[in-house]
Amino acid sequence: MKPSSALAAFPALTPDRARSFTPSVLLREALERQRTLTIAALLIWAAMLPALVALGLDERTVREVNVWVKPLKFMASIGLFWLCTAWFVGLLPEAQRRHASVRALVAVALGAGLFEIGYITLQAALGQASHFNFSSPFHQVMYTLMGLGALAMTATQPVLAWRIARHGRADxxxxxxxxxxxxxxxxxxxxxxxxxxxxxxxxxxxxxxxxxxxxxxxxxxxxxxxxxxxxxxxxxxxxxxxxxxxxxxxxxxxxxxxxxxxxxxxxxxxxxxxxxxxxxxxxxxxxx
Known part of the structure; x- marks a missing residue:
């Protein structure tokens, strides 16, 4: 077993193992478990910095709330969703992590999340609502697509649950x-x-x-x-x-x-x- 892979059974903590839970160790472990989603989560959290700057400089509001609040909340939440999904993929043996269903759920979670964050951020930059915006056929279609994307993203989780229940690591x-x-x-x-x-x-x-x-x-x-x-x-x-x-x-x-x-x-x-x-x-x- 690789040294970092010892964390796969992390509930079975010993004092020595607990002391090894530093941010750098956890980051290396997450990258080994599912690199794409881990990097995506870190990048989307980094994107929160310019959004926070915009929050401080832009006084526009939608429904009495600053336009940049919604992108910030979605960036934080989807980044956490991606990172946890990456961590749970690591509960599968390495061969199972390369299974077609796992690759597909990673792609769906990433694509749906990027689409949702991208559209919400675009609408914030335009000073317009992303949700409940039916002002044109375009906005109606985009709102529908956001809903379908959110559904698809959450649907990746029972697929991963089934893989873990059936093929989870023995330790x-x-x-x-x-x-x-x-x-x-x-x-x-x-x-x-x-x-x-x-x-x-x-x-x-x-x-x-x-x-x-x-x-x-x-x-x-x-x-x-x-x-x-x-x-x-x-x-x-x-x-x-x-x-x-x-x-x-x-x-x-x-x-x-x-x-x-x-x-x-x-x-x-x-x-x-x-x-x-x-x-x-x-x-x-x-x-x-």
Missing amino acids: LAPVWREAVVIGLVLTFVLGAGAGGLLGSVQPPSGAGLPVVGWHLGGGDLRPAHFVGMHAQQFIPFVGALLAAAGAGRRGLWGFVALYTALWVVAMANGLDGAVFTPPPMAYGTSAT
Whole structure:
């Protein structure tokens, strides 16, 4: 086993191994696991720097929020999605990482993410809305394509989950492997479930909560979408902690039940007072 590959079984931590978890070691490991997605994540996070500069210099707003807030949030989120996907690809043996289905899911995740970030950033530079913009046939088509791209990106996760469940490395702690599989499946089920409705429910205008911009008073499905999408990180993280503590599956399934209940509550709150957008052909101007 390569020295960096020892991290593949990282729930089984020893004090010496825990001390080796430096940023440079983790970066080398991520590059070995899936180089393309890791580099893409680093580049998109680097692109946040000029976007932050633009945020400080550009006073234009869309629905009372600075035009550069949305690109920054999507860059951060998609970069994390790519990096975690790269890490989980490393739970497969090296031969399985080269399987056609793995190469395809990497290409889909990368292409869909780049398209979404590219269009959102372009619209920010133009001072226009990317979401719920039905002001022209072009914007209607682009909004539809963004939705399809987001669906395709989340659909890569159950494919990866199936590969890990069937061909995962032999040195993985069972509870860790199960947590990753469950987290990836729920990323699609809960993330796409909330995202599908979110595409027809425009959130309330205004800044909302700091950083995330959500409104918790109802009518905003973004919190539920966040919970669904980030099952990719939260559930495997808890699984890693349980594996490190030598705990069994009961604790994992208890957390999964609580996490799913949180998503249900967020969905119910978001649907309470939600305003569903009319079909695009009913618009004569931008629904920004």
